[in-house]
Amino acid sequence: MPKLYDRSETHNEITIVYKYHPVFYILLLACFVIAYAGSYVGMSETVAMVIVLCVLFVLIFYHVAIRSVNSEVKKAMRAGSVELSGSKFSFSNPLTFRIKK
Secondary structure (H helix, E strand, C coil): CCCCCEEEECCCEEEEEECCHHHHHHHHHHHHHHHHHHHHHCCCHHHHHHHHHHHHHHHHHHHHHHHHHHHHHHHHHHHCCEEEECECCCCCCEEEEEEEC
């Protein structure tokens, strides 16, 4: 499974950068736009079902790919040792978590 994030660790902190987070949102938005546009054009039920399956595949794949790192971030959030920066929609300023040890 490809890594959708970069994780680096020093003796003071753990840094997690979601480099490809915007790709997930672009794919999801494209699927919804195609499905919405298809409803006006008279898209067949088969094509609509394929689009729905693609959306489900993207959601499941993304969830499985980042499950382990998300659990690590949630534990650190409960402990109050997380610093968040960046944007989940930006390639130039990606979403970054810094977890203090």
